Amino acid sequence: MKDAYLKEKRILLVDDEQELLNMVVSILKAEGFRNVATAKTMEEALASALAFQPELAVLDVMLPDGDGFSLMKPLKEKGEYPILFLTARGEDDDKFRGFGLGADDYVIKPFLPKELIFRILAILRRSYREENPRVKLHDSEIDFDRAEVLKGGEHIPLTAKEHDILACLYRNAGRIVTIDALCEAAWGENPFGYENSLMAHIRRIREKIEGDPSRPVSLITVKGLGYKLIAD
Amino acid sequence: MKSMPKLIRRFVGILLLSFLLLLVLNFTLLIVFTLRQTPNARPWKMAEDVARALTQTEDGAYVLPDDILLELENSNAWGILIADSTMQVVWQTDNLPETVPTSYTLSAIAALTRGYIDGYPTFTGERENGLVVLGYPKDSFWKHIWPSWDYYTIANLPKTILCVLVINMTLIFLIYVIANSKLLKSVRPIVEGIRNLPTGETVHLQETGVLSEIAANINRTFDILKAQQYQLRKKETARANWIAGVSHDIRTPLSMVMGYAGQLKEDTGLPGEARQKAAVIVKQSERMKNLINDLNLASKLEYNMQPIHPARENMITIVRQVVVDFMNLDIDEKHPIIWETDEALTACPVNVDKELIKRALSNLIQNSIRHNERGYRIYVSVASESKTCKVEIYDDGIGASDEQLEKLNHAPHYMVCDENTTHQRHGLGLLIVKQIIAAHGGETAIGHSPYGGFSVTLILPTAD
Numbered sequence: 001m002k003d004a005y006l007k008e009k010r011i012l013l014v015d016d017e018q019e020l021l022n023m024v025v026s027i028l029k030a031e032g033f034r035n036v037a038t039a040k041t042m043e044e045a046l047a048s049a050l051a052f053q054p055e056l057a058v059l060d061v062m063l064p065d066g067d068g069f070s071l072m073k074p075l076k077e078k079g080e081y082p083i084l085f086l087t088a089r090g091e092d093d094d095k096f097r098g099f100g101l102g103a104d105d106y107v108i109k110p111f112l113p114k115e116l117i118f119r120i121l122a123i124l125r126r127s128y129r130e131e132n133p134r135v136k137l138h139d140s141e142i143d144f145d146r147a148e149v150l151k152g153g154e155h156i157p158l159t160a161k162e163h164d165i166l167a168c169l170y171r172n173a174g175r176i177v178t179i180d181a182l183c184e185a186a187w188g189e190n191p192f193g194y195e196n197s198l199m200a201h202i203r204r205i206r207e208k209i210e211g212d213p214s215r216p217v218s219l220i221t222v223k224g225l226g227y228k229l230i231a232d
Numbered sequence: 233m234k235s236m237p238k239l240i241r242r243f244v245g246i247l248l249l250s251f252l253l254l255l256v257l258n259f260t261l262l263i264v265f266t267l268r269q270t271p272n273a274r275p276w277k278m279a280e281d282v283a284r285a286l287t288q289t290e291d292g293a294y295v296l297p298d299d300i301l302l303e304l305e306n307s308n309a310w311g312i313l314i315a316d317s318t319m320q321v322v323w324q325t326d327n328l329p330e331t332v333p334t335s336y337t338l339s340a341i342a343a344l345t346r347g348y349i350d351g352y353p354t355f356t357g358e359r360e361n362g363l364v365v366l367g368y369p370k371d372s373f374w375k376h377i378w379p380s381w382d383y384y385t386i387a388n389l390p391k392t393i394l395c396v397l398v399i400n401m402t403l404i405f406l407i408y409v410i411a412n413s414k415l416l417k418s419v420r421p422i423v424e425g426i427r428n429l430p431t432g433e434t435v436h437l438q439e440t441g442v443l444s445e446i447a448a449n450i451n452r453t454f455d456i457l458k459a460q461q462y463q464l465r466k467k468e469t470a471r472a473n474w475i476a477g478v479s480h481d482i483r484t485p486l487s488m489v490m491g492y493a494g495q496l497k498e499d500t501g502l503p504g505e506a507r508q509k510a511a512v513i514v515k516q517s518e519r520m521k522n523l524i525n526d527l528n529l530a531s532k533l534e535y536n537m538q539p540i541h542p543a544r545e546n547m548i549t550i551v552r553q554v555v556v557d558f559m560n561l562d563i564d565e566k567h568p569i570i571w572e573t574d575e576a577l578t579a580c581p582v583n584v585d586k587e588l589i590k591r592a593l594s595n596l597i598q599n600s601i602r603h604n605e606r607g608y609r610i611y612v613s614v615a616s617e618s619k620t621c622k623v624e625i626y627d628d629g630i631g632a633s634d635e636q637l638e639k640l641n642h643a644p645h646y647m648v649c650d651e652n653t654t655h656q657r658h659g660l661g662l663l664i665v666k667q668i669i670a671a672h673g674g675e676t677a678i679g680h681s682p683y684g685g686f687s688v689t690l691i692l693p694t695a696d
Contacts, residue, residue, distance in 0.1 A: 017484060023491040028494060063683040088483035110487040110521050112514065175560040180549040192546065195578050222559070224571035225552055 006124040010035040012054035014045040014071065015086065016064050024058070026088075027113040042066045048171075049078050056124060061087040076102060082127045084119060086111075125171060135170055136232040137218040139211035142166060149208045156208045160199055161186045166209075169219070169229035178226040202227060237421060243412050251401055254289065255665045262524040275368055278303070279357030282311055283364040294323035301325070310352075312602065314341070315362045322362065332367065347377055425450045429457065465591040468535040475531040479524035486524075490517040507562045522598065526660035529591065533667040540585045540671055544695050547580040547589075547621045548614050554593040555612050558601075566606040569597070572613040572624075580614055580621040584672050595661040596688050598626040603686065604629030611683070616694065623690040626681030640678045665690070 011033060015021050021038045023149070028036050037052045039045035042065045049057075057075055059068035072083055085106040104123050107116055135142040140151040147163045149156040158166065168185035169177055183194040202221075206213040220228045280391070285300050294313060304311060304325060314336055315321035331350045333340070344354045344365060353375050385392075418441040424584040425435045425447070435454040437447035441533075496502060496510035532538035549618035555569050556696035562569075600610045608629040615622045632640065640662060666676045674692035 020484060023488050027491060027495060086467055088480050088487075098303055099429060102564075109483040110490040110517065113491055113498070113517075176556045177547070178552045178556050180546070192579050222556075224575060225556055225559070 003121055003125070004032075006121055006128065007032040007034065008091065009033070009055040009124055009128065010052060011120070012038070012045065012048055012052060012057045013038045014040075014042075014057065014063065014068070015060040016040055016062065017060075020060075024116070027116060029088065030113075031117050040064075042071050045071055046074060046078075049075055052078065055081050056084065056120065057081065058084045058086055058120070061085060061089060072103065082123045084123055122171070123214050135173075137209055138230070138232070139218065140209045142170070142209065144170070151209065151211075158205075158208065162205050162208070164202055165198070166205060166229070169227060170231065173231045176222050176226045176228045204224075236416065236423070239416065239419075240280050240412075243408070247405060247408050251404075252591045274355075275353070275355040275366060275373065276307070278307070278309070279364055279366045280354040282366060283357030283359040286313060286359065286364065294325075294585070296325075297515070305365070308372075312365050312367075313359065313362050314365060317361070329367075332677045345625070346379070347375055354541065375547075375623065380606065399521040422446055422450060425454075429454060430676065432461070469537065471609075472531045472537050473533045476528055479528040482520070482524055486517055486520060490514060490521070493517060523660070525593075526664055530660050530664050532672065533664065536670075538588075540588065542583045542585050542672070545582055545586050545589075547582045547584075547623065548578065550586055550589055551593060551612060551614050551623055552582075554590050554597065558594075558597050567601045567604070567608065567610055569610045569612060570686055572611050574615065577614065577616060578618045581695045582672075582692050584692065588668045588671070592690070593625070595665050599659075599661050599688075600625065600627040600629065600686065608685070609683070611681070619694050619696075621694050623692075624687060625690075626687035627685035628681065628683035629685040631680060631685040632678075637678055 004200050011028065013021055013036065015022055015024070015038075018040065021040070025036055025038065037054065042063050043108075045057075045063075048054075056070075059071060059075075061068040065072065068085055068087075077084065082104040083102070085103050086109060087106055088109045104127075105119050107119055120124045129144075134150075135144070140149050142149055142158075144163070144167060147158045147160075148159060164186045165182055168182055179195055179198060183198055186198070187194050202219065203213070206216050206219055209218055210216045219231050220230060222228060271640060282296065282300060282304070285297050285299075286294050287295055296311075305327070308327075310328045310332070311323075311325045312332065313323045314320070315322045319336050319338075319341075321336075329350070329352070332351075332352070336344075341363065345356050348354060349365075349367060351370045351371040355366045355368070355371075357366070363479055369641065370388050372539045379454040422443055425437045428435050435450065437451055439448045439451065443446075493513035497507055497514055499507065499510075502510075520522070529538065551573075552571075555571060558567075559569055597610060597612075600608075603628055610627045613624045615624075662678070669676045669690050669692065672692055674690060677689045677691070679687050679689070
């Protein structure tokens with residue numbers, strides 16, 4: 001299981017509804033998360049944050065003794081870890097307010113278990129990297145720390161742009177990433193007009209990671225839309 | 233205040249026109265009256281005629297021809313002839329009043345030439361050896377006793393008349409301007425007030441001066457407008473808040489329904505039939521979720537309570553992201569999406585609220601998925617056409633009849649319809665798409681797809 005180390009992370013759930021807490025706990029347990037603590041109020045959450053030392057907090061926006069936004073600040077003061085909001089308010093302002101204060105993501109109620117799990121895993125993967133993460137592909141392995149590809153016993157170095165593009169694809173492994181998102185990952189905001197450069201980089205990455213670059217199996221093109229990385 | 237100078241120009245114009253008309257009128261009247269009155273010079277001429285026509289017969293008596301005599305009688309005038317040598321009356325008409333003297337002195341002659349004899353206006357005509365005097369009925373003529381004027385007065389008469397006219401006109405003009413500027417001064421705030429009424433700016437006029445009543449009425453009108461606006465806004469806000477509240481309160485219980493049903497659906501320890509049932513619950517709760525999201529957004533858009541944050545975006549990036557999000561969710565490719573955008577087109581800049589446009593596009597793809605069985609394809613294309621960005625989403629599914637399309641394109645949705653709502657119309661999804669696109673100054677057209685299914689075209693103005 002490539003995300004096994006993520007399932008060890010300590011997750012603190014804060015919601016005023018016991019039933020909802022029970023459900024989220026059961027979803028997390030079913031997925032293999034073992035260290036989950038819950039709190040129903042801001043006070044409990046702060047106490048628990050000290051004792052439990054969470055590595056991710058999932059907060060409801062509406063709490064009996066305050067709101068999730070005002071809880072975020074003291075939580076962040078006690079330790080640097082990501083925060084995901086669960087909100088029943090889908091409105092724009094809440095969303096922006098959350099992000100402005102440093103929230104990492106939000107999930108609007110109601111949600112499907114796999115949606116919540118996907119978001120939690122994505123945040124954890126972003127925040128906690130595996131020790132020497134080697135990504136196994138069909139014909140090669142990527143070592144992101146050293147920025148190199150191992151293919152047939154050979155060490156092939158990756159350029160900075162190639163590294164950024166591959167890292168973005170790996171964060172969304174198994175899912176299509178749009179051309180625009182890849183350009184943004186490599187060239188930053190307002191990445192207009194880099195489509196051709198991106199194609200050139202993809203071609204070079206394929207030469208490094210694929211067994212047969214003309215018939216790619218790890219870095220798939222989705223015509224006109226984007227690319228998908230298939231990791232083992 | 234564009235209308236004020238216009239008003240002043242109009243006033244002055246009317247004033248000048250009045251002057252001109254007055255002059256024309258007065259001259260006309262003068263001419264008419266002069267024509268109608270007995271000419272001044274007639275009695276003098278008559279006297280001369282008589283003097284010429286009087287003939288002396290052999291016996292020394294004087295005779296006047298009958299026609300002139302008749303003329304004198306018609307004017308009720310009498311006549312005498314005073315002889316130069318004797319200063320005695322030597323001829324007279326039959327109707328001579330008794331009070332008229334028969335002998336004269338030089339001073340009497342001078343007096344009657346200028347004035348009257350016993351109240352009868354008299355006129356003289358010279359003859360070789362005497363003076364003919366005609367007397368007209370009393371009060372038929374008025375005579376100027378001192379018939380002389382200062383020479384310069386007469387010489388400067390045209391100038392004097394012009395001067396007087398100019399002074400008169402200037403005075404009237406001044407009076408007019410002062411009176412009007414006072415009026416304009418009181419009209420100005422009223423015009424300003426009326427101009428501000430539709431803008432919603434606060435209107436409060438001073439209720440003084442000539443037009444105080446109008447000012448007061450404008451103030452009342454503004455108060456009424458404001459009160460009505462406030463009431464309407466309050467109602468709309470209450471309705472939108474109510475919908476927002478209900479949808480908020482439904483979200484948490486629905487989370488639990490969806491969460492547990494989702495878990496049961498994935499639970500391999502359960503019999504297939506039970507998992508199938510759980511899948512139906514998941515699907516239906518997702519419909520409910522979409523419904524409350526749609527209801528909330530539709531009501532906010534309808535009552536202008538949804539903030540719109542437009543920014544310069546590449547439409548292709550937005551559409552691509554939405555399509556990819558759907559593809560990433562639909563792992564087993566139940567509804568393949570085909571990207572039909574020309575690869576040469578890499579950017580289509582638009583000024584839009586990204587989240588709202590994403591919502592509109594998601595609704596359209598969602599619609600195609602919901603209305604078609606698995607296996608049907610959904611096509612998405614973006615094109616740039618003469619200052620517009622055209623996004624088309626169409627499928628090869630069951631489509632809609634012309635009649636249905638007509639309804640979708642033109643019939644108002646029950647949410648925004650103030651008439652009967654007994655017929656349930658189409659879902660909220662399309663209404664939201666229309667609302668969002670309209671809020672961005674664009675157009676939504678619903679039609680047939682080239683592959684036989686349903687097609688929706690969104691046309692948005694490009695950012696320059």
